[in-house]
Amino acid sequence: MTQTSITRSWVASANGHADFPLQNLPLGIFSLNGSAPRSGVAIGEHIFDLQAALDAGLFDGAARTAVEATCCGHLNAFFDLGRSARVALRERLLELFAEGCTLQSKIELQSAKLLPLAADCQMHLPAKVNDYTDFYVGIEHAQNVGKLFRPDNPLLPNYKYVPIGYHGRASTIRPSGTDVRRPKGQTLPAGQTEPTFGPCSRLDYELELGIWIGQGNEMGDSIAIVDAAEHIAGLCLLNDWSARDIQAWEYQPLGPFLSKSFITTISPWVVTAEALEPFRKAQPARPEGDPQPLPYLLDKRDQAAGALDIELEVLLTTAAMREQDLPAHRLALSNSLHMYWTVAQLVAHHSVNGCQLQAGDLFGSGTLSGPEAGQFGSLLEMTEGGKKVVELPSGEVRKFLEDGDEIILRARCRREGFASIGFGECRGTVVAAR
Template identity: 65%
Template sequence: MSDERQRRSWLASANGHADFPLQNLPLGIFSHDDGRKRGGVAIGERILDLQGALQAGVFQGLARQAAEAASTDCLNDYFALGSTARQALRAALLALLDVSSQQREALEPLLLRSDECQMHLPARVGDYTDFYVGIHHAHNVGKLFRPDQPLLANYKYLPIAYHGRASTLCVSGTPVHRPQGQIRPDPSQPPTLAPSQRLDFELEAGIWIGPGNAQGQSIGIAAAPAHIAGFCLLNDWSARDIQAWEYQPLGPFLSKSFATSLSPWVVSPEALAPFRCAQPTRPAGDPQPLPYLFDSADQQNGALDIELQVLLLTERMRSAGQPPQSLAVSNTLFMYWSAAQMVAHHSVNGCKLQPGDLFGTGTLSGPQPGQYGSLLEITGGGRQPLVLDNGEQRSFLECGDEVILRARCRAEGQVSIGFGECRGRVLD
């Protein structure tokens, strides 16, 4: 790991890059002038075209097999190969893009300007599951509706989740249309069909599934990390007024299924390894996880220290040339359950996971103001509007508002890496 920390690239824009230095090397799907989707690697301000690199003959052995799988119009086959192939490709890329590489002349023409490329969803998602592992969000929201019992009895025994809608997952930059559905603002009156007036964002991380399991066979928690292909940012847009009327007894439906935004780059477990740490100590009196959810290695090294940020750019800010305003800074350390625990629980009943499946963590808020990952929390359910620096007020999102998610990993002695952005602008 010390060698990797010291490495620099012959591509100048990679050295010191806020998101994509040599130590990151996330994969994604892009298109350039011809509109053809294919796999690429983010490095500095450029994207390395994997199809071009394959044609140049710079990969060998298992790294070539992985590059071939990652060079197509989706990463599903690459995810299916698992960690050994992924690590082989990463090692090859580190060597090829290192300042000492002998392949600079062959690779330089294959580095396309990222601002001239269009990004696409990284994979074909068969199933999308949204968890609820942000305990402070669960407590904050529960307190709004159940002051005496914010968390339900099952919360600390199992990772709660619901099945989302894969067909409306969209890549960063895709506009989000305000949904309509049944709302009931006056409990004494029947519901009406209307556009949502309480549109919200949710600050989440996404988890991409790699190799799956056979139906009827569960994934043990010790093996669960091998089934995780990477991570991204995720905004699970929420229509709070539609949700309030529809969610009992089966949970969210139309209030969530209209759009979920994803950042386009898949950050690998290997790039995140320097930022792993022990799971936060549970409060005294909390139950011990059941055996299928408990693994000593996961407890000691299963959490990730990723700083998460949500920003808002309104139409007035945009017109005035003002930058977006930060609304909250949170962290993945506020997850009550780890990614491995989510995989183990999801499959314990024999549910079949497949390469390219996607998990959302649920909103990751902190315990303090300034760490809340939704407007529902920031505004106390809309009762205390947020006053922005330019004087505008927001209880919930308005037409033209653009929500921007960012993430950063920092640790002493390590090269900082990021996730890029997850953006979505509200259209009525």
């Protein structure tokens, strides 16, 4: 079954839902009233409890095997089954929730399987993240930041040859809604020659996609670019919170450390590769004069359909705005088509030296800014490193984030003739340093 062969669901709230229509069916891990974490699927304003549905005998064959792999409090084993398991589960879910499904009455009578999404359900990380790598593939962001420090040479020579990345901290990845404690660290005040220690004063967000790895590879082996897409289980939203003043002091010569490792926030739902299939596009052509990727990074099919058309949005609300009942203020509207490298190229490059990827590993795309004002994925770009201010509807201004500020990331896929799908929200509120 495809996006176009089934259009409506008997779950009324799914029809036309902004994020979770029948055509999406993202997976996640939730708990209810303090219960043990269990797997579920978002549909409309509900979570479909996969364990309860399994117990009721609603799955058999490959779909049953897939669901059984989700019922251990995380999705790692499910990711490791690969694409065939995702497809089998998706096809069965489409059958169960399609308008006119013969099992509709059975599902409705056992209402414990369909839970209110926003009531007492707490969302958890969808997988145990063994390793986390943050890339830097948003070329507009790389150029915008580079211009702040190297106006005549914003991109370093390796950028257009190598998907740049660094190894992040998996232990501090948290689901949407987790508070962001303002970090402490060393900073070098302007005009000084020795650093001081204290709370970060230039706290920032970064608008990114998170990429969940499905089946991995053995150490010493590599994943060929022609096979790399098969190793991608799905995507989420990712906020790579950044302490810019700590980063400026520590990043040379080895890159970010304490300025990034204090927290990374992700949206809790995994939007599968299959749900994203209608929104694939050709990778945007490189500007004239840019080098062609080296052979291990170049595949005709990936160049023809390896990019994704995902609208990305950043919103801000402050404590004062919430007190005044003002809506969240949009800071940026960008798109994943600003990625200089495809997701498959990231997988191929990460493993080319024999590095072992494992099911449940997480990649960050890097900040996905656009080239114009209103498309920047960080305050560092918007304020030109703190030289300008962002004016808010409350009369407040911001150069960087203050305590009480909440950042909200959203994403949407749209295409003529297809139902639009979303990712849910990725939220985090800044709280004072301890």
